[in-house]
Amino acid sequence: MANNIRVRYAPSPTGHLHIGNARTALFNYLFARHYKGKFIIRIEDTDTKRNIADGERSQLDNLKWMGLDWDEGPDIGGDYGPYRQSERKDIYQKYIDELLEKGLAYKSYETEEELQAKREEQRATHQMPHYVYEYAGMSEDEIKKSQAEAEAKGLKPVVRFRVPVGKTYEWDDMVKGHLSFESKTVGGDFVIQKRDGMPTYNFAVVIDDHLMKISHVFRGDDHVSNTPKQLMIYEALGWQPPKFGHMALIINNETGKKLSKRDESVLQFIEQYRDLGYLPEAMNNFIILLGWSPKGEDEIYSLKQFVKMYDEKRLSKSPAAFDRKKLAWINNQYMKNVDADRVFDIAMPQLLEAGLIDKHADAEKMEWMRRCVELFKREISYAHQIIDYVKPFVKGPKDIDEAGQKELADPSAITVLSEFRKRIAALDYMDATNVLRTIKSIQKDTGIRGRKLWMPIRVAVTHETVGPELPESVELFGQETTLKHLDAAIDMLKNK
RNA sequence: UGCCCGCUGGUCAAAUUGGUUAAGACGUAGCCCUCUCAAGGCUAAGUUACGGGUUCGAUCCCCGUGCGGGUGACCA
Numbered sequence: 090m091a092n093n094i095r096v097r098y099a100p101s102p103t104g105h106l107h108i109g110n111a112r113t114a115l116f117n118y119l120f121a122r123h124y125k126g127k128f129i130i131r132i133e134d135t136d137t138k139r140n141i142a143d144g145e146r147s148q149l150d151n152l153k154w155m156g157l158d159w160d161e162g163p164d165i166g167g168d169y170g171p172y173r174q175s176e177r178k179d180i181y182q183k184y185i186d187e188l189l190e191k192g193l194a195y196k197s198y199e200t201e202e203e204l205q206a207k208r209e210e211q212r213a214t215h216q217m218p219h220y221v222y223e224y225a226g227m228s229e230d231e232i233k234k235s236q237a238e239a240e241a242k243g244l245k246p247v248v249r250f251r252v253p254v255g256k257t258y259e260w261d262d263m264v265k266g267h268l269s270f271e272s273k274t275v276g277g278d279f280v281i282q283k284r285d286g287m288p289t290y291n292f293a294v295v296i297d298d299h300l301m302k303i304s305h306v307f308r309g310d311d312h313v314s315n316t317p318k319q320l321m322i323y324e325a326l327g328w329q330p331p332k333f334g335h336m337a338l339i340i341n342n343e344t345g346k347k348l349s350k351r352d353e354s355v356l357q358f359i360e361q362y363r364d365l366g367y368l369p370e371a372m373n374n375f376i377i378l379l380g381w382s383p384k385g386e387d388e389i390y391s392l393k394q395f396v397k398m399y400d401e402k403r404l405s406k407s408p409a410a411f412d413r414k415k416l417a418w419i420n421n422q423y424m425k426n427v428d429a430d431r432v433f434d435i436a437m438p439q440l441l442e443a444g445l446i447d448k449h450a451d452a453e454k455m456e457w458m459r460r461c462v463e464l465f466k467r468e469i470s471y472a473h474q475i476i477d478y479v480k481p482f483v484k485g486p487k488d489i490d491e492a493g494q495k496e497l498a499d500p501s502a503i504t505v506l507s508e509f510r511k512r513i514a515a516l517d518y519m520d521a522t523n524v525l526r527t528i529k530s531i532q533k534d535t536g537i538r539g540r541k542l543w544m545p546i547r548v549a550v551t552h553e554t555v556g557p558e559l560p561e562s563v564e565l566f567g568q569e570t571t572l573k574h575l576d577a578a579i580d581m582l583k584n585k
Numbered sequence: 586u587g588c589c590c591g592c593u594g595g596u597c598a599a600a601u602u603g604g605u606u607a608a609g610a611c612g613u614a615g616c617c618c619u620c621u622c623a624a625g626g627c628u629a630a631g632u633u634a635c636g637g638g639u640u641c642g643a644u645c646c647c648c649g650u651g652c653g654g655g656u657g658a659c660c661a
Contacts, residue, residue, distance in 0.1 A: 101661050136660055201659065208658095217587045217657065247659055265590070274588045276657055283659040290661045313589065314656040335590090338655075342596070345653065378610085382598055386609045405598080407591050408654065415597070415611045425624075468623050496620090528620095543620030555622040 094126025095304050098152075098159075099294070101133040102144025106151035106359040108411070109309060109339050109348055112376045116336060116404070117307050118157050119377070123399040126304070130162035131297060132173040135287045145173075151359045155369050156392055161301075169301040174293050181288040184296055184326065185248055185281065193325045194281060195232075196246035198239035199223050220249070220277030248282035250292070250322065258317040263305070263334030264404045270317040279318055291315055295322040298331055307334045307401075310408075311347070334401060337380055337408040348411060355411055362416075366435045366472020368427065371420040378419075379409045389422055417470035424470065429463035436462060436472040443476050445483045461565055464557050478557075482565050486552035486574075493548040501537050502545040503582045508535065509546055510575040519568040521560040528560070549578035 098114040100106070106114075121128035130149070134140050149164060161167025171177055188194035208218040224232045239246070252272055259269035281292035288296070298306065313335050323330040338347040341355055348357055356362060362372055373392050381404055383390065390398075424432065440446045446458050458479070465478040481487070489497075496502070512527045513519060528546065532538045547559050550571050556562055563571055 099661090103661075133661060139660065197659095204659085212586095215586055219587095219657080249659095268589075270588070274657090276588095280659050285659080287659090289659070294661085309655095310590075311655060312661090315661090337591080340654075347654075378597065380597090382609095384599085386599090388597090388610055409598090410596060412596050412611065418611060421624085538620095540620050545620095547620065553621085557622080559620065 092124065092126055093302070093304055094121065094124045095129060095302050096121045096126060096307065097129040097131050097298070097301065097303050099131040099133050099297075100148045101136065101139070102148060103136065103139040103141060104144060104350065104358075105147050107348070107350065107357055108359065108376065111151070111155065111359050111372075112339065112379060113308060113336070114152060114157060115155070115373060115376055116381070116401075118159075119396055119399040120305060120307060120401055122396040127160040128157075129167070129169075129301060129303070130159045130164075130172065131301070132163050132175075133290065133293065134173055134175045135283075135290065135293055137175070137285065137287065147360070151363070154363060155359065155373055174288070174297065177293075177297070178286065178288075180300070181282070181293060181296055182286075185288070185292075188250065188281070188325060189248065191325075192251070194248050194250050195224075195278075196236060197223060197249045197278075197280075198236065198244045198246050200244070218276070220279070222278065245284050247280045247284050249278040250281045250318075250325070252278050252321060253324075258320040260316065260320065260330070260333055262313075263307070263332055263401055264337075265313075265335055265406055268313065268316070270314075272317070272321070275314075275318055275321075281322070291318045292322060295319050295326075295328075299323070299326075299328045303331050305332045305334065307336060310335050310338045334404065337405055339379055340408045340410050342410040342412060345410075347408070355413070362471075364473075366432075366439065366475075367416075367420050368423045368435075371416070371423040374423075375416045375419045378415075379411070380405045389419065421467075421470040424472075425467045427466070429459060429466060432466045432472055432475070433459050433462045436475045439473050439476055440479070443480070445476065445479055457565070460561075464561050464565070468557065481551065481553065482562075489548060489552045489578075490554075492554045493552060496540075496544040496548045496554060497578070497582060499541055499545075501535075501541050503579065504535060505531060505537055505542055505545045506549055506575055506579050506582070510572065510579065513568065513575070514572055516568065519564065519571070521558075521564045524560040524563045545578075550574050 096117045098110075098117050100110055100114075118128050120126070130152075132145050132148075134145070145163065149162070152159075159165070161169060161172065163172040166172070185194065189196070204220070207221065211218050224235065227235065236246075252275060254272065256272045257269055258272065259267065262268050279291065280289050282288055297303075316333055316335075320330055340347055341352055343354055344352065346352075348355060350357060356365075359372065363369075370391060373395075374389060377395055378388060383395075383398060384403075437446075440458065441448060446454065450458075461479050461482060462475055465475055468478065469475055508531045509527065512530065513524070516523055516527075528542065532542055543559060544554070547556065547562070548554060550563055550566060552574075566574070
């Protein structure tokens with residue numbers, strides 16, 4: 090069944106993909122896929138000064154990494170293109186001209202300096218900063234004259250939208266319920282076309298959403314106050330606005346304020362988590378739970394399942410704090426169940442950088458490292474952490490610390506180690522199964538068991554009192570190194 | 586200061602639109618498992634911001650107070 094649901098994610102290429110934007114993208118995506126509508130990407134690059142070279146590519150890259158796909162966009166085109174606002178200037182111009190002609194907008198020659206001065210004055214007298222109509226009290230002819238003079242001086246105008254007086258703009262927000270603003274609260278006639286000819290956000294977004302037949306707009310709470318302005322433009326052009334839904338923002342746990350890019354106490358960008366080795370499915374899961382809740386008691390779901398059960402009515406009205414501990418837990422849930430090969434791939438750049446493996450390592454070496462990763466992946470909450478676990482196995486362990494010495498203090502330790510050394514040396518081939526069997530045989534023959542049996546071996550071989558399964562750890566060191574470490578430990582105990 | 590919004594444990598949150606012992610998850614603490622650390626299992630502590638209404642009965646409806654947030658650009 091075909092339907093007309095079309096939603097969009099409209100980033101501006103002024104930076105990398107921010108957590109908050111990722112969430113906006115995700116919820117729009119979920120909505121589109123759930124209702125079998127279309128998901129569209131549009132690039133809002135009207136602020137030519139702030140655009141950064143890699144911005145668009147980076148945004149799209151990270152969205153792909155998250156596993157999102159779209160039906161129309163700057164990279165794949167579509168029936169309603171172009172999908173970059175910078176390429177739609179002719180389209181905007183047409184509507185600017187239309188509003189100008191109808192007297193619903195006008196050219197304004199006040200300079201930024203003049204405006205700035207006025208704002209400061211308003212602030213000084215405890216008024217809310219707002220634009221004051223610069224042609225107040227002038228007749229049609231006087232206005233024309235004033236504009237001609239400005240033009241003669243070489244001034245370039247901006248175009249301002251004439252805000253209707255005494256009207257109320259309201260809508261039923263899909264998240265927040267009924268919202269209403271009086272026209273006088275928007276701050277006066279606002280700019281719809283900048284001096285450089287580019288449209289402003291509030292204007293372009295209306296034109297594009299209408300022309301691209303966008304049916305529903307989910308965006309951050311910070312856009313609530315833009316909505317009345319946009320409603321005015323829909324009205325002026327005689328268009329039907331889409332449905333709006335304003336989602337509560339994500340706030341910083343510590344400051345209680347919305348996540349801002351300047352705030353460095355939280356990692357804010359998807360890319361940073363990607364680099365640390367977080368899994369995209371875990372990121373999605375975590376982000377979706379920030380401001381939305383599933384029906385039952387479970388919280389771990391795949392994107393596909395979220396699409397299926399998504400219900401925009403369950404979007405939260407109040408802001409959610411970003412909790413890194415929960416993210417770590419969620420990622421670990423996924424990490425445990427993911428293929429070791431995949432974790433290996435994700436951790437590879439870090440392993441290379443830390444010098445723990447060589448780019449040209451042979452197959453055997455690679456396989457060894459893969460087993461290392463497999464052994465440790467359940468312990469970590471993100472792939473980067475694997476480095477600390479693997480390091481002792483590659484670079485050799487550090488000295489035995491006090492806690493380790495304590496485990497070796499009992500006289501039975503030397504018996505265990507001697508027996509273990511003898512039996513390991515006798516093996517043709519040492520793997521985890523063999524090692525386990527060997528430990529069990531010592532228990533049977535000597536009667537030593539539990540901590541007194543296991544700990545001396547762990548400490549002697551790995552020099553650590555903590556770590557994963559002992560047989561596997563021993564296997565990873567290899568027979569030769571294991572014997573070397575055992576000899577050293579036995580020597581040390583004898584010389585005491 | 587104007588306008589708009591929100592407020593359930595430390596955090597995320599549920600509660601068939603007034604009736605529950607106020608779910609569940611993260612975190613915290615304890616116990617179990619165990620050679621250790623994790624993981625896993627079990628248990629515990631901890632909440633409807635405050636004050637008034639309306640009602641037989643308010644987390645839910647109304648009013649006020651408080652606290653928090655958003656916005657107030659030729660940024661988006």
